[in-house]
Amino acid sequence: MKRAELEIEILAWIAQTSWRPDPARFERLALSLFEFQYGACEHYAHLCRSLKRIPATVSRSDEIPPVPTGAFKEFDLRCFAERETVLTFRTSGTTTDHRGRLHLDTLALYEASLLASLRKNYLSDLTGRRxxxxxxxxxxxxxxxxxxxxxxxxxxxxxxxxxxxxxxxxxxxxxxxxxxxxxxxxxxxxxxxxxxxxxxxxxxxxxxxxxxxxxxxxxxxxxxxxxxxxxxxxxxxxxxxxxxxxxxxxxxxxxxxxxxxxxxTELGSQFYDSTLVDPDGPRRKLAPPWTRVRFVDPDSGDDVEEGEVGMIVIHDLANTGSIAAIQTADLGRAILDARGRRIGFDVLGREMGAEARGCSVATDIMLEASGDGSVE
The missing domain is CATH 3.40.50 (Rossmann fold)
Structure with a gap:
Protein backbone atom coordinates (compact mmCIF):
# COMPACT_ATOMS: atom_id res chain seq x y z
CA MET A 1 0.00 0.00 0.00
CA LYS A 2 1.31 3.45 -0.89
CA ARG A 3 1.90 6.03 1.82
CA ALA A 4 -0.82 8.34 0.46
CA GLU A 5 -3.36 5.51 0.65
CA LEU A 6 -2.26 4.68 4.19
CA GLU A 7 -2.63 8.29 5.29
CA ILE A 8 -6.15 8.54 3.86
CA GLU A 9 -7.18 5.52 5.94
CA ILE A 10 -5.42 6.73 9.09
CA LEU A 11 -6.90 10.23 8.78
CA ALA A 12 -10.36 8.71 8.41
CA TRP A 13 -9.78 6.68 11.58
CA ILE A 14 -8.57 9.72 13.50
CA ALA A 15 -11.65 11.67 12.39
CA GLN A 16 -13.96 9.18 14.11
CA THR A 17 -15.04 10.52 17.49
CA SER A 18 -15.64 7.07 18.94
CA TRP A 19 -12.43 5.54 20.24
CA ARG A 20 -13.48 1.90 20.05
CA PRO A 21 -10.47 -0.40 19.66
CA ASP A 22 -10.17 -2.11 16.29
CA PRO A 23 -7.30 -4.61 16.56
CA ALA A 24 -7.73 -6.01 13.05
CA ARG A 25 -7.67 -2.54 11.53
CA PHE A 26 -4.59 -1.61 13.52
CA GLU A 27 -2.74 -4.79 12.50
CA ARG A 28 -3.48 -4.30 8.81
CA LEU A 29 -2.38 -0.66 8.79
CA ALA A 30 0.66 -1.26 11.01
CA LEU A 31 1.98 -4.05 8.77
CA SER A 32 1.39 -2.00 5.62
CA LEU A 33 3.11 1.01 7.18
CA PHE A 34 6.04 -1.17 8.24
CA GLU A 35 6.46 -2.39 4.67
CA PHE A 36 6.50 1.20 3.42
CA GLN A 37 8.94 2.48 6.07
CA TYR A 38 11.25 -0.48 5.57
CA GLY A 39 11.50 0.39 1.90
CA ALA A 40 11.72 4.16 2.37
CA CYS A 41 14.20 4.57 5.25
CA GLU A 42 17.52 2.82 4.65
CA HIS A 43 18.79 3.28 8.23
CA TYR A 44 15.65 1.55 9.53
CA ALA A 45 15.97 -1.20 6.94
CA HIS A 46 19.53 -1.89 8.15
CA LEU A 47 18.25 -2.33 11.69
CA CYS A 48 15.40 -4.62 10.59
CA ARG A 49 17.64 -6.81 8.45
CA SER A 50 20.16 -7.17 11.28
CA LEU A 51 17.37 -8.33 13.57
CA LYS A 52 16.02 -10.62 10.80
CA ARG A 53 12.66 -8.88 10.99
CA ILE A 54 11.65 -7.75 7.54
CA PRO A 55 8.19 -7.38 5.94
CA ALA A 56 8.42 -10.85 4.37
CA THR A 57 8.87 -12.51 7.78
CA VAL A 58 6.88 -10.22 10.11
CA SER A 59 3.22 -11.18 10.48
CA ARG A 60 2.20 -9.27 13.63
CA SER A 61 2.64 -5.66 14.68
CA ASP A 62 4.43 -6.65 17.88
CA GLU A 63 7.18 -8.21 15.75
CA ILE A 64 7.96 -4.89 14.06
CA PRO A 65 11.33 -3.61 15.34
CA PRO A 66 11.04 -0.41 17.39
CA VAL A 67 13.68 2.31 17.14
CA PRO A 68 15.03 3.72 20.45
CA THR A 69 14.35 7.42 20.90
CA GLY A 70 18.09 8.01 21.26
CA ALA A 71 18.64 6.94 17.65
CA PHE A 72 16.84 10.09 16.52
CA LYS A 73 19.87 11.98 17.79
CA GLU A 74 22.19 9.99 15.54
CA PHE A 75 20.22 9.48 12.33
CA ASP A 76 17.77 11.44 10.20
CA LEU A 77 14.99 8.86 10.23
CA ARG A 78 12.79 10.15 7.43
CA CYS A 79 10.84 8.32 4.74
CA PHE A 80 10.99 11.08 2.14
CA ALA A 81 13.59 13.16 0.34
CA GLU A 82 15.36 15.73 2.53
CA ARG A 83 14.31 18.55 0.20
CA GLU A 84 10.64 17.79 0.96
CA THR A 85 11.02 18.60 4.67
CA VAL A 86 8.59 21.34 5.76
CA LEU A 87 9.33 21.30 9.51
CA THR A 88 11.81 19.71 11.89
CA PHE A 89 11.08 19.30 15.58
CA ARG A 90 13.97 18.87 17.99
CA THR A 91 14.10 17.47 21.48
CA SER A 92 14.71 19.95 24.28
CA GLY A 93 18.20 21.16 25.05
CA THR A 94 20.59 23.95 24.17
CA THR A 95 21.76 24.69 20.65
CA THR A 96 25.06 22.94 21.40
CA ASP A 97 23.40 19.75 22.68
CA HIS A 98 23.08 16.66 20.50
CA ARG A 99 19.30 16.73 20.06
CA GLY A 100 16.86 14.26 18.58
CA ARG A 101 15.03 15.26 15.40
CA LEU A 102 11.65 14.48 13.87
CA HIS A 103 11.38 15.57 10.25
CA LEU A 104 7.98 16.19 8.67
CA ASP A 105 7.03 16.65 5.02
CA THR A 106 3.39 17.28 5.89
CA LEU A 107 1.56 18.49 8.99
CA ALA A 108 -1.86 17.08 8.08
CA LEU A 109 -1.65 13.79 9.96
CA TYR A 110 0.43 15.19 12.81
CA GLU A 111 -2.04 17.99 13.57
CA ALA A 112 -5.11 15.83 13.04
CA SER A 113 -3.81 13.36 15.62
CA LEU A 114 -2.90 15.93 18.26
CA LEU A 115 -6.22 17.81 17.91
CA ALA A 116 -8.28 14.61 18.09
CA SER A 117 -6.67 13.61 21.39
CA LEU A 118 -6.91 17.12 22.85
CA ARG A 119 -10.58 17.41 21.93
CA LYS A 120 -11.39 13.96 23.24
CA ASN A 121 -9.50 13.96 26.53
CA TYR A 122 -8.65 17.55 27.47
CA LEU A 123 -11.14 19.99 25.96
CA SER A 124 -14.01 17.46 25.87
CA ASP A 125 -17.01 19.66 26.85
CA LEU A 126 -15.23 22.85 25.73
CA THR A 127 -14.68 21.72 22.13
CA GLY A 128 -16.04 24.35 19.76
CA ARG A 129 -16.64 26.93 22.52
CA ARG A 130 -13.48 28.97 21.80
CA THR A 265 9.15 14.80 20.05
CA GLU A 266 9.66 11.54 18.18
CA LEU A 267 5.93 10.70 18.20
CA GLY A 268 2.98 12.06 16.26
CA SER A 269 0.40 11.28 18.97
CA GLN A 270 0.05 12.09 22.67
CA PHE A 271 -1.53 10.46 25.72
CA TYR A 272 -3.60 12.23 28.40
CA ASP A 273 -4.76 11.48 31.91
CA SER A 274 -8.29 10.13 32.04
CA THR A 275 -9.66 12.24 34.89
CA LEU A 276 -11.55 14.84 32.85
CA VAL A 277 -13.53 12.21 30.94
CA ASP A 278 -13.66 9.60 33.74
CA PRO A 279 -13.30 11.47 37.04
CA ASP A 280 -14.51 8.52 39.11
CA GLY A 281 -12.15 5.96 37.62
CA PRO A 282 -8.45 5.41 38.32
CA ARG A 283 -6.09 8.01 36.89
CA ARG A 284 -4.41 6.53 33.84
CA LYS A 285 -3.18 7.49 30.38
CA LEU A 286 -5.61 6.91 27.52
CA ALA A 287 -4.27 5.67 24.19
CA PRO A 288 -5.83 6.68 20.86
CA PRO A 289 -6.95 3.59 18.89
CA TRP A 290 -4.44 4.35 16.12
CA THR A 291 -1.65 3.77 18.65
CA ARG A 292 -0.58 0.69 20.55
CA VAL A 293 1.36 0.74 23.80
CA ARG A 294 3.40 -2.26 24.86
CA PHE A 295 5.49 -2.99 27.95
CA VAL A 296 8.56 -5.08 27.30
CA ASP A 297 11.46 -6.62 29.15
CA PRO A 298 14.37 -4.23 28.43
CA ASP A 299 16.79 -7.12 27.94
CA SER A 300 14.77 -9.57 25.84
CA GLY A 301 12.31 -7.19 24.20
CA ASP A 302 9.48 -9.60 24.98
CA ASP A 303 6.17 -8.37 26.36
CA VAL A 304 5.86 -8.60 30.14
CA GLU A 305 2.76 -9.99 31.79
CA GLU A 306 -0.19 -7.61 31.60
CA GLY A 307 -0.03 -5.23 34.57
CA GLU A 308 3.68 -5.86 35.21
CA VAL A 309 6.29 -3.11 34.86
CA GLY A 310 8.17 -2.92 31.57
CA MET A 311 9.85 -0.58 29.13
CA ILE A 312 7.28 1.41 27.14
CA VAL A 313 7.18 0.77 23.40
CA ILE A 314 4.74 2.86 21.36
CA HIS A 315 3.48 2.06 17.89
CA ASP A 316 2.00 5.24 16.44
CA LEU A 317 0.33 5.10 13.03
CA ALA A 318 0.42 8.90 12.85
CA ASN A 319 4.20 8.62 12.33
CA THR A 320 4.02 7.78 8.63
CA GLY A 321 6.95 9.94 7.49
CA SER A 322 9.34 8.75 10.18
CA ILE A 323 9.30 5.45 12.11
CA ALA A 324 6.04 4.25 13.65
CA ALA A 325 7.48 1.89 16.29
CA ILE A 326 9.38 3.72 19.04
CA GLN A 327 11.16 2.29 22.08
CA THR A 328 11.12 4.85 24.86
CA ALA A 329 13.43 5.07 27.86
CA ASP A 330 10.41 5.07 30.20
CA LEU A 331 9.01 2.40 32.47
CA GLY A 332 5.29 1.84 32.71
CA ARG A 333 2.54 -0.69 33.21
CA ALA A 334 -0.95 -1.39 31.96
CA ILE A 335 -3.89 -0.38 34.17
CA LEU A 336 -6.53 -3.10 34.32
CA ASP A 337 -10.18 -3.12 35.32
CA ALA A 338 -11.77 -5.60 37.72
CA ARG A 339 -12.08 -8.15 34.92
CA GLY A 340 -8.43 -7.88 33.96
CA ARG A 341 -9.01 -5.85 30.80
CA ARG A 342 -6.67 -3.01 29.92
CA ILE A 343 -8.25 0.42 30.35
CA GLY A 344 -5.12 2.57 30.07
CA PHE A 345 -1.57 2.74 31.32
CA ASP A 346 0.69 4.49 33.79
CA VAL A 347 4.13 6.01 33.27
CA LEU A 348 6.46 5.30 36.19
CA GLY A 349 9.56 7.22 35.17
CA ARG A 350 12.80 6.61 33.34
CA GLU A 351 15.06 3.61 33.66
CA MET A 352 18.51 5.03 34.29
CA GLY A 353 20.76 4.65 31.25
CA ALA A 354 18.02 3.10 29.11
CA GLU A 355 18.17 5.65 26.31
CA ALA A 356 21.96 5.51 26.10
CA ARG A 357 21.95 1.68 25.98
CA GLY A 358 19.19 1.47 23.41
CA CYS A 359 20.73 4.17 21.24
CA SER A 360 24.16 2.54 21.39
CA VAL A 361 22.84 -0.85 20.30
CA ALA A 362 20.70 0.57 17.49
CA THR A 363 23.44 2.89 16.26
CA ASP A 364 26.04 0.11 16.23
CA ILE A 365 23.70 -2.15 14.26
CA MET A 366 22.80 0.54 11.73
CA LEU A 367 26.41 1.59 11.17
CA GLU A 368 27.73 -1.96 10.98
CA ALA A 369 24.99 -3.01 8.58
CA SER A 370 25.47 0.04 6.36
CA GLY A 371 29.24 -0.33 6.33
CA ASP A 372 29.53 3.37 7.09
CA GLY A 373 31.31 4.88 10.06
CA SER A 374 29.43 8.16 9.91
CA VAL A 375 26.02 9.32 10.92
CA GLU A 376 23.90 12.14 9.53
Whole structure:
Protein backbone atom coordinates (compact mmCIF):
# COMPACT_ATOMS: atom_id res chain seq x y z
CA MET A 1 0.00 0.00 0.00
CA LYS A 2 1.31 3.45 -0.89
CA ARG A 3 1.90 6.03 1.82
CA ALA A 4 -0.82 8.34 0.46
CA GLU A 5 -3.36 5.51 0.65
CA LEU A 6 -2.26 4.68 4.19
CA GLU A 7 -2.63 8.29 5.29
CA ILE A 8 -6.15 8.54 3.86
CA GLU A 9 -7.18 5.52 5.94
CA ILE A 10 -5.42 6.73 9.09
CA LEU A 11 -6.90 10.23 8.78
CA ALA A 12 -10.36 8.71 8.41
CA TRP A 13 -9.78 6.68 11.58
CA ILE A 14 -8.57 9.72 13.50
CA ALA A 15 -11.65 11.67 12.39
CA GLN A 16 -13.96 9.18 14.11
CA THR A 17 -15.04 10.52 17.49
CA SER A 18 -15.64 7.07 18.94
CA TRP A 19 -12.43 5.54 20.24
CA ARG A 20 -13.48 1.90 20.05
CA PRO A 21 -10.47 -0.40 19.66
CA ASP A 22 -10.17 -2.11 16.29
CA PRO A 23 -7.30 -4.61 16.56
CA ALA A 24 -7.73 -6.01 13.05
CA ARG A 25 -7.67 -2.54 11.53
CA PHE A 26 -4.59 -1.61 13.52
CA GLU A 27 -2.74 -4.79 12.50
CA ARG A 28 -3.48 -4.30 8.81
CA LEU A 29 -2.38 -0.66 8.79
CA ALA A 30 0.66 -1.26 11.01
CA LEU A 31 1.98 -4.05 8.77
CA SER A 32 1.39 -2.00 5.62
CA LEU A 33 3.11 1.01 7.18
CA PHE A 34 6.04 -1.17 8.24
CA GLU A 35 6.46 -2.39 4.67
CA PHE A 36 6.50 1.20 3.42
CA GLN A 37 8.94 2.48 6.07
CA TYR A 38 11.25 -0.48 5.57
CA GLY A 39 11.50 0.39 1.90
CA ALA A 40 11.72 4.16 2.37
CA CYS A 41 14.20 4.57 5.25
CA GLU A 42 17.52 2.82 4.65
CA HIS A 43 18.79 3.28 8.23
CA TYR A 44 15.65 1.55 9.53
CA ALA A 45 15.97 -1.20 6.94
CA HIS A 46 19.53 -1.89 8.15
CA LEU A 47 18.25 -2.33 11.69
CA CYS A 48 15.40 -4.62 10.59
CA ARG A 49 17.64 -6.81 8.45
CA SER A 50 20.16 -7.17 11.28
CA LEU A 51 17.37 -8.33 13.57
CA LYS A 52 16.02 -10.62 10.80
CA ARG A 53 12.66 -8.88 10.99
CA ILE A 54 11.65 -7.75 7.54
CA PRO A 55 8.19 -7.38 5.94
CA ALA A 56 8.42 -10.85 4.37
CA THR A 57 8.87 -12.51 7.78
CA VAL A 58 6.88 -10.22 10.11
CA SER A 59 3.22 -11.18 10.48
CA ARG A 60 2.20 -9.27 13.63
CA SER A 61 2.64 -5.66 14.68
CA ASP A 62 4.43 -6.65 17.88
CA GLU A 63 7.18 -8.21 15.75
CA ILE A 64 7.96 -4.89 14.06
CA PRO A 65 11.33 -3.61 15.34
CA PRO A 66 11.04 -0.41 17.39
CA VAL A 67 13.68 2.31 17.14
CA PRO A 68 15.03 3.72 20.45
CA THR A 69 14.35 7.42 20.90
CA GLY A 70 18.09 8.01 21.26
CA ALA A 71 18.64 6.94 17.65
CA PHE A 72 16.84 10.09 16.52
CA LYS A 73 19.87 11.98 17.79
CA GLU A 74 22.19 9.99 15.54
CA PHE A 75 20.22 9.48 12.33
CA ASP A 76 17.77 11.44 10.20
CA LEU A 77 14.99 8.86 10.23
CA ARG A 78 12.79 10.15 7.43
CA CYS A 79 10.84 8.32 4.74
CA PHE A 80 10.99 11.08 2.14
CA ALA A 81 13.59 13.16 0.34
CA GLU A 82 15.36 15.73 2.53
CA ARG A 83 14.31 18.55 0.20
CA GLU A 84 10.64 17.79 0.96
CA THR A 85 11.02 18.60 4.67
CA VAL A 86 8.59 21.34 5.76
CA LEU A 87 9.33 21.30 9.51
CA THR A 88 11.81 19.71 11.89
CA PHE A 89 11.08 19.30 15.58
CA ARG A 90 13.97 18.87 17.99
CA THR A 91 14.10 17.47 21.48
CA SER A 92 14.71 19.95 24.28
CA GLY A 93 18.20 21.16 25.05
CA THR A 94 20.59 23.95 24.17
CA THR A 95 21.76 24.69 20.65
CA THR A 96 25.06 22.94 21.40
CA ASP A 97 23.40 19.75 22.68
CA HIS A 98 23.08 16.66 20.50
CA ARG A 99 19.30 16.73 20.06
CA GLY A 100 16.86 14.26 18.58
CA ARG A 101 15.03 15.26 15.40
CA LEU A 102 11.65 14.48 13.87
CA HIS A 103 11.38 15.57 10.25
CA LEU A 104 7.98 16.19 8.67
CA ASP A 105 7.03 16.65 5.02
CA THR A 106 3.39 17.28 5.89
CA LEU A 107 1.56 18.49 8.99
CA ALA A 108 -1.86 17.08 8.08
CA LEU A 109 -1.65 13.79 9.96
CA TYR A 110 0.43 15.19 12.81
CA GLU A 111 -2.04 17.99 13.57
CA ALA A 112 -5.11 15.83 13.04
CA SER A 113 -3.81 13.36 15.62
CA LEU A 114 -2.90 15.93 18.26
CA LEU A 115 -6.22 17.81 17.91
CA ALA A 116 -8.28 14.61 18.09
CA SER A 117 -6.67 13.61 21.39
CA LEU A 118 -6.91 17.12 22.85
CA ARG A 119 -10.58 17.41 21.93
CA LYS A 120 -11.39 13.96 23.24
CA ASN A 121 -9.50 13.96 26.53
CA TYR A 122 -8.65 17.55 27.47
CA LEU A 123 -11.14 19.99 25.96
CA SER A 124 -14.01 17.46 25.87
CA ASP A 125 -17.01 19.66 26.85
CA LEU A 126 -15.23 22.85 25.73
CA THR A 127 -14.68 21.72 22.13
CA GLY A 128 -16.04 24.35 19.76
CA ARG A 129 -16.64 26.93 22.52
CA ARG A 130 -13.48 28.97 21.80
CA UNK A 131 -12.32 29.07 25.41
CA UNK A 132 -9.48 31.41 26.37
CA UNK A 133 -6.20 29.54 26.65
CA UNK A 134 -2.99 30.57 28.41
CA UNK A 135 0.20 28.69 27.70
CA UNK A 136 3.14 28.60 30.10
CA UNK A 137 5.53 28.00 27.23
CA UNK A 138 7.49 30.12 24.75
CA UNK A 139 5.68 31.25 21.57
CA UNK A 140 6.35 29.74 18.11
CA UNK A 141 8.54 32.60 16.93
CA UNK A 142 11.00 31.90 19.76
CA UNK A 143 11.11 28.10 19.42
CA UNK A 144 10.00 27.13 15.91
CA UNK A 145 11.46 23.63 16.38
CA UNK A 146 9.50 22.83 19.57
CA UNK A 147 6.84 20.18 19.06
CA UNK A 148 5.17 21.19 22.32
CA UNK A 149 4.85 24.83 21.35
CA UNK A 150 3.60 23.77 17.92
CA UNK A 151 0.94 21.67 19.63
CA UNK A 152 -0.16 24.61 21.78
CA UNK A 153 -0.25 26.93 18.76
CA UNK A 154 -2.27 24.41 16.75
CA UNK A 155 -4.72 24.14 19.64
CA UNK A 156 -4.91 27.91 20.00
CA UNK A 157 -5.70 28.40 16.32
CA UNK A 158 -8.26 25.59 16.24
CA UNK A 159 -10.07 26.08 19.55
CA UNK A 160 -8.84 29.18 21.40
CA UNK A 161 -10.40 32.62 21.79
CA UNK A 162 -8.69 35.74 20.44
CA UNK A 163 -7.45 36.40 23.99
CA UNK A 164 -5.40 33.20 24.09
CA UNK A 165 -1.71 33.90 24.64
CA UNK A 166 1.74 32.47 25.43
CA UNK A 167 2.94 33.77 28.80
CA UNK A 168 6.58 32.65 28.70
CA UNK A 169 8.60 35.07 26.58
CA UNK A 170 12.36 35.56 26.31
CA UNK A 171 12.86 33.26 29.26
CA UNK A 172 10.52 35.23 31.53
CA UNK A 173 7.18 33.99 32.81
CA UNK A 174 4.69 36.87 32.66
CA UNK A 175 2.83 36.16 35.87
CA UNK A 176 1.05 39.51 35.72
CA UNK A 177 -0.45 38.79 32.28
CA UNK A 178 -1.62 35.38 33.46
CA UNK A 179 -3.16 36.96 36.55
CA UNK A 180 -5.00 39.52 34.42
CA UNK A 181 -6.37 36.73 32.21
CA UNK A 182 -7.61 34.87 35.30
CA UNK A 183 -9.28 38.03 36.65
CA UNK A 184 -11.00 38.57 33.31
CA UNK A 185 -12.18 34.96 33.15
CA UNK A 186 -13.60 35.17 36.67
CA UNK A 187 -15.33 38.45 35.90
CA UNK A 188 -16.91 36.98 32.76
CA UNK A 189 -17.54 33.63 34.48
CA UNK A 190 -15.94 31.78 31.59
CA UNK A 191 -13.66 28.73 31.87
CA UNK A 192 -9.94 29.18 31.35
CA UNK A 193 -7.70 26.56 29.81
CA UNK A 194 -4.13 26.64 31.18
CA UNK A 195 -1.36 24.44 29.81
CA UNK A 196 2.39 24.40 30.13
CA UNK A 197 5.56 22.57 30.99
CA UNK A 198 6.17 21.13 34.42
CA UNK A 199 9.17 23.39 35.05
CA UNK A 200 7.14 26.47 34.04
CA UNK A 201 4.46 25.59 36.59
CA UNK A 202 7.13 25.26 39.27
CA UNK A 203 8.38 28.75 38.41
CA UNK A 204 4.80 30.03 38.49
CA UNK A 205 4.09 28.47 41.89
CA UNK A 206 7.35 29.85 43.30
CA UNK A 207 6.62 33.34 41.94
CA UNK A 208 3.13 33.39 43.40
CA UNK A 209 4.39 32.15 46.76
CA UNK A 210 7.11 34.80 46.78
CA UNK A 211 4.44 37.40 46.11
CA UNK A 212 2.45 36.38 49.16
CA UNK A 213 0.14 33.79 47.58
CA UNK A 214 -3.44 34.87 48.09
CA UNK A 215 -6.75 33.69 46.68
CA UNK A 216 -6.59 35.70 43.45
CA UNK A 217 -5.53 32.72 41.35
CA UNK A 218 -8.68 30.64 41.62
CA UNK A 219 -10.03 29.68 38.21
CA UNK A 220 -13.71 29.80 37.18
CA UNK A 221 -15.83 26.66 37.00
CA UNK A 222 -15.14 24.23 34.14
CA UNK A 223 -11.53 25.44 33.93
CA UNK A 224 -8.72 22.92 33.56
CA UNK A 225 -4.93 22.67 33.63
CA UNK A 226 -2.55 20.48 31.66
CA UNK A 227 1.12 20.01 32.53
CA UNK A 228 3.62 18.08 30.51
CA UNK A 229 7.31 17.44 30.12
CA UNK A 230 10.00 17.06 32.71
CA UNK A 231 12.30 19.47 34.49
CA UNK A 232 15.65 18.83 32.75
CA UNK A 233 17.54 20.94 35.25
CA UNK A 234 15.51 24.08 34.60
CA UNK A 235 13.79 24.15 37.99
CA UNK A 236 13.68 22.21 41.21
CA UNK A 237 12.16 18.80 40.66
CA UNK A 238 8.85 17.93 42.31
CA UNK A 239 7.16 14.50 42.30
CA UNK A 240 4.27 14.57 39.83
CA UNK A 241 1.63 13.81 42.48
CA UNK A 242 2.91 16.67 44.61
CA UNK A 243 3.05 19.06 41.65
CA UNK A 244 -0.50 18.14 40.65
CA UNK A 245 -1.76 18.80 44.18
CA UNK A 246 0.07 22.14 44.33
CA UNK A 247 -1.35 23.26 40.97
CA UNK A 248 -4.88 22.21 41.96
CA UNK A 249 -4.63 24.05 45.28
CA UNK A 250 -3.27 27.26 43.76
CA UNK A 251 -5.94 27.40 41.06
CA UNK A 252 -8.78 26.26 43.34
CA UNK A 253 -9.50 23.14 41.29
CA UNK A 254 -10.22 19.53 42.07
CA UNK A 255 -7.21 17.38 41.22
CA UNK A 256 -9.27 15.66 38.54
CA UNK A 257 -9.19 18.98 36.64
CA UNK A 258 -5.38 18.82 36.42
CA UNK A 259 -4.15 16.39 33.78
CA UNK A 260 -0.73 15.28 32.65
CA UNK A 261 0.16 14.74 29.02
CA UNK A 262 2.65 12.04 28.02
CA UNK A 263 4.29 12.69 24.69
CA UNK A 264 7.64 13.07 23.03
CA THR A 265 9.15 14.80 20.05
CA GLU A 266 9.66 11.54 18.18
CA LEU A 267 5.93 10.70 18.20
CA GLY A 268 2.98 12.06 16.26
CA SER A 269 0.40 11.28 18.97
CA GLN A 270 0.05 12.09 22.67
CA PHE A 271 -1.53 10.46 25.72
CA TYR A 272 -3.60 12.23 28.40
CA ASP A 273 -4.76 11.48 31.91
CA SER A 274 -8.29 10.13 32.04
CA THR A 275 -9.66 12.24 34.89
CA LEU A 276 -11.55 14.84 32.85
CA VAL A 277 -13.53 12.21 30.94
CA ASP A 278 -13.66 9.60 33.74
CA PRO A 279 -13.30 11.47 37.04
CA ASP A 280 -14.51 8.52 39.11
CA GLY A 281 -12.15 5.96 37.62
CA PRO A 282 -8.45 5.41 38.32
CA ARG A 283 -6.09 8.01 36.89
CA ARG A 284 -4.41 6.53 33.84
CA LYS A 285 -3.18 7.49 30.38
CA LEU A 286 -5.61 6.91 27.52
CA ALA A 287 -4.27 5.67 24.19
CA PRO A 288 -5.83 6.68 20.86
CA PRO A 289 -6.95 3.59 18.89
CA TRP A 290 -4.44 4.35 16.12
CA THR A 291 -1.65 3.77 18.65
CA ARG A 292 -0.58 0.69 20.55
CA VAL A 293 1.36 0.74 23.80
CA ARG A 294 3.40 -2.26 24.86
CA PHE A 295 5.49 -2.99 27.95
CA VAL A 296 8.56 -5.08 27.30
CA ASP A 297 11.46 -6.62 29.15
CA PRO A 298 14.37 -4.23 28.43
CA ASP A 299 16.79 -7.12 27.94
CA SER A 300 14.77 -9.57 25.84
CA GLY A 301 12.31 -7.19 24.20
CA ASP A 302 9.48 -9.60 24.98
CA ASP A 303 6.17 -8.37 26.36
CA VAL A 304 5.86 -8.60 30.14
CA GLU A 305 2.76 -9.99 31.79
CA GLU A 306 -0.19 -7.61 31.60
CA GLY A 307 -0.03 -5.23 34.57
CA GLU A 308 3.68 -5.86 35.21
CA VAL A 309 6.29 -3.11 34.86
CA GLY A 310 8.17 -2.92 31.57
CA MET A 311 9.85 -0.58 29.13
CA ILE A 312 7.28 1.41 27.14
CA VAL A 313 7.18 0.77 23.40
CA ILE A 314 4.74 2.86 21.36
CA HIS A 315 3.48 2.06 17.89
CA ASP A 316 2.00 5.24 16.44
CA LEU A 317 0.33 5.10 13.03
CA ALA A 318 0.42 8.90 12.85
CA ASN A 319 4.20 8.62 12.33
CA THR A 320 4.02 7.78 8.63
CA GLY A 321 6.95 9.94 7.49
CA SER A 322 9.34 8.75 10.18
CA ILE A 323 9.30 5.45 12.11
CA ALA A 324 6.04 4.25 13.65
CA ALA A 325 7.48 1.89 16.29
CA ILE A 326 9.38 3.72 19.04
CA GLN A 327 11.16 2.29 22.08
CA THR A 328 11.12 4.85 24.86
CA ALA A 329 13.43 5.07 27.86
CA ASP A 330 10.41 5.07 30.20
CA LEU A 331 9.01 2.40 32.47
CA GLY A 332 5.29 1.84 32.71
CA ARG A 333 2.54 -0.69 33.21
CA ALA A 334 -0.95 -1.39 31.96
CA ILE A 335 -3.89 -0.38 34.17
CA LEU A 336 -6.53 -3.10 34.32
CA ASP A 337 -10.18 -3.12 35.32
CA ALA A 338 -11.77 -5.60 37.72
CA ARG A 339 -12.08 -8.15 34.92
CA GLY A 340 -8.43 -7.88 33.96
CA ARG A 341 -9.01 -5.85 30.80
CA ARG A 342 -6.67 -3.01 29.92
CA ILE A 343 -8.25 0.42 30.35
CA GLY A 344 -5.12 2.57 30.07
CA PHE A 345 -1.57 2.74 31.32
CA ASP A 346 0.69 4.49 33.79
CA VAL A 347 4.13 6.01 33.27
CA LEU A 348 6.46 5.30 36.19
CA GLY A 349 9.56 7.22 35.17
CA ARG A 350 12.80 6.61 33.34
CA GLU A 351 15.06 3.61 33.66
CA MET A 352 18.51 5.03 34.29
CA GLY A 353 20.76 4.65 31.25
CA ALA A 354 18.02 3.10 29.11
CA GLU A 355 18.17 5.65 26.31
CA ALA A 356 21.96 5.51 26.10
CA ARG A 357 21.95 1.68 25.98
CA GLY A 358 19.19 1.47 23.41
CA CYS A 359 20.73 4.17 21.24
CA SER A 360 24.16 2.54 21.39
CA VAL A 361 22.84 -0.85 20.30
CA ALA A 362 20.70 0.57 17.49
CA THR A 363 23.44 2.89 16.26
CA ASP A 364 26.04 0.11 16.23
CA ILE A 365 23.70 -2.15 14.26
CA MET A 366 22.80 0.54 11.73
CA LEU A 367 26.41 1.59 11.17
CA GLU A 368 27.73 -1.96 10.98
CA ALA A 369 24.99 -3.01 8.58
CA SER A 370 25.47 0.04 6.36
CA GLY A 371 29.24 -0.33 6.33
CA ASP A 372 29.53 3.37 7.09
CA GLY A 373 31.31 4.88 10.06
CA SER A 374 29.43 8.16 9.91
CA VAL A 375 26.02 9.32 10.92
CA GLU A 376 23.90 12.14 9.53
Missing amino acids: ATMRFLAPPPEEVPDSSLTHMFETLRRAEGSNQSRFDLREGRLDVEALGAAIDRARRDDLPLVVAGTSFAFVHFLDAVEAGGGGEGWQLPRDSRVMETGGFKGRSREIPRETLRAMIAHRFGLAETRVVNQYGM
